[in-house]
Amino acid sequence: MNTILKNDLILRTLRGETVERVPVWMMRQAGRFLPEYRELRKKYTFFERCKTPELACEITLQPVRRLGTDAAILFSDILVVPEAMGLEVQLVEKVGPILPSTIRTKEDLGKIRIPEVQEQLGYVFDAIRMIKQELAGEVPLIGFAGAPWTLLCYMVQGKGTKTFDEARRFCYTQPEAAHILLQMITDTTIAYLKAQVEAGVDLVQVFDSWAGLLGPDDFSAICLPYIRQIVEALKDEVPVIVFAKGAWHSLPLLQATGATALGVDWGLTPEFARQLTGNEVVIQGNFDPAKLYAPIPFIEKEVEKMLQGFGKDKYIANLRHGILPDTPVEHAQAFIEAIKNYSWSN
Amino acid sequence: MNTILKNDLILRTLRGETVERVPVWMMRQAGRFLPEYRELRKKYTFFERCKTPELACEITLQPVRRLGTDAAILFSDILVVPEAMGLEVQLVEKVGPILPSTIRTKEDLGKIRIPEVQEQLGYVFDAIRMIKQELAGEVPLIGFAGAPWTLLCYMVQGKGTKTFDEARRFCYTQPEAAHILLQMITDTTIAYLKAQVEAGVDLVQVFDSWAGLLGPDDFSAICLPYIRQIVEALKDEVPVIVFAKGAWHSLPLLQATGATALGVDWGLTPEFARQLTGNEVVIQGNFDPAKLYAPIPFIEKEVEKMLQGFGKDKYIANLRHGILPDTPVEHAQAFIEAIKNYSWSN
DSSP: OOOOOSOOHHHHHHTTOOOSSOOBOOTTOSSTTSHHHHHHHHHSOHHHHHHOHHHHHHHHHHHHHHHOOSOEEOOOOTTHHHHHHTOOOEEETTTEEEOSSOOOSTGGGGGOOOOOHHHHSHHHHHHHHHHHHHHTTSSOEEEEEEOHHHHHHHHHHSBOOSSOHHHHHHHHHOHHHHHHHHHHHHHHHHHHHHHHHHHTOSEEEEEETTGGGSOHHHIIIIIHHHHHHHHHHHTTTSOEEEEETTOGGGHHHHHHTTOSEEEOOTTSOHHHHHHHTTTOSEEEEEEOGGGGGSOHHHHHHHHHHHHHHHOSSSEEEEESSOOOTTOOHHHHHHHHHHHHHOOTTO | OOOOOSOOHHHHHHTTOOOSSOOBOOTTOSSTTSHHHHHHHHHSOHHHHHHOHHHHHHHHHHHHHHHOOSOEEOOOOTTHHHHHTTOOOEEETTTEEEOSSOOOSTGGGGGOOOOOHHHHSHHHHHHHHHHHHHHTTSSOEEEEEEOHHHHHHHHHHSBOOSSOHHHHHHHHHOHHHHHHHHHHHHHHHHHHHHHHHHHTOSEEEEEETTGGGSOHHHIIIIIHHHHHHHHHHHTTTSOEEEEETTOGGGHHHHHTTTOSEEEOOTTSOHHHHHHHTTTOSEEEEEEOGGGGGSOHHHHHHHHHHHHHHHOSSSEEEEESSOOOTTOOHHHHHHHHHHHHHOOTTO
8 A cells, every 4th residue: 555645746747737836856866976875886796786685675766865855766777677587687896788699680589588577577576565665655665677779779789888789689680580579678667667667666668768869750669669558558547758768759649648847858959859859748857067176156056047948847857867876975966956945936 | 173973862862852862872881881991990090081082083983983872981980080180080990089188168269279170181081082083973972960968978078978968067167168169169169070072072971979969959059050151051062961860850940051961860750851851852771770680571672661651742761870880781682773773754
């Protein structure tokens, strides 16, 4: 049974209600920029932190306690899904993810399967239950997953790159195998997110971090049908935020999936984001995290510009990508405070 | 004295004339995907290839001979400019560029200077003169330089990354030093491109490869004023193509600089690119080079779609970024042929 939430601002915003102020959280807020996280990182590997519910719970709560964000986001990684599907994933500090075995042909699909999520990813749901208990209704908890195209990128390429040429090659040269893979990831992701909801998350975000590597036509063929399936499967249970980074051109199509909110990247002015979506969907974004390096008065000025651009309602303040590791904590704090304290009455 | 050009299709297109077909060249056509280039790479380091006019000339001509592109582009690298300004540049195969000494503070600006381009970059102009002689008017020769923001990225970060966080940090935290650096790069680049023109190039392209890392406001403050200076200094001498990758949002502002043509990235449909620019400027782009991995009939179909979208006039066919190293040569050939042989009378 769900506890009543003390701060449900983000949920009211996602319902399109008129709110007293803009809610705020930060991508990668549970992580590297906090000294208390770096302490844990010294003692435990990434997967130890991810797979030990007590550690995942502690890391998830750190930014809520320290900064007073309007939501907690589960500490985990999008690559737990490929791992659960049968591909080994190594998360190497300062190098990024490495998947020693990759999918390059139709035959390679034999390496993977649609897993029983409760068996393979039970540690995530254990963490969610523990976090919900610890949060005691303080703020909502966000669950998440990678979008199928973005997970395909890693499963085909085997590591992070700027352009994921091998992933694009795979889709263009072996479209049949690509679509089988995308559907397998989609089926897994739907089961995974539904189980997150069952364990207690209040909303979910789907990260299509590499959507921007595809043009509009290819986005429509490779990303959109699978995102649509995920949204349709989840949206009656919890709000669904879709962040397809770089796919600004397809915002109207993403809106048509029925997603509750759309993340926008930095290429769009607030005005153009509103124009593309007819001011009818909740928008999340899009502060440059490198601006958190700058002096606090600069941050406050830039926050004000962003808030004025997007407006008070149907808007969730966030960064344009994850907070940078060496961001001064007091600057992140200033960002959160500037959003919370903005005077909407003027 | 200039030789009369046998194939001046790209120059007529750049003048906005009605042409018989679309001209085509490929970014990084002088390079890695050609076996005859890889042979030279075994024997000479990158800077040996760059700085020996005979080698730069040979590499520049290889794709013209092999594929019949409608233009040659000088074999060189945008990082010869930071090197001429006083920063050591190492080009490490399979790793990318490394600048051991970087610009991070105003004091660091003491490490660099605006060079005498004839002294520091004479090898480029020697190569251009040799290439022009060898080309004997076959096709025009494209000169090029990196845009100031993109060069700043490398000079501050010291290596390639996905997001150039240090470069953005530098601009946001030390705007005064950043603008001094941008102006120094601009002054060098103008002198460098003017000397390329004097040595014989028929047109130039300015590559702002990392423009897409900045939002519209920051692009306007950090990129645009310097691109404008370069365009204004050059456009009365030769056509200037500006390719600000990812800065689709600022196409109208780039058009207003007076640039002869604008490169467009893959986020834009041809229709939207034309709409943003009022169909008044020449557009260059935007085929996904990973599609050159696919079977030739697929390439032909995709080329047809692109040509129909952009139309015959005021358009230069090209890739959305450099051709990939392991592209089958016959597929690159099929791309070129599909553009050349497209029947516009239907």
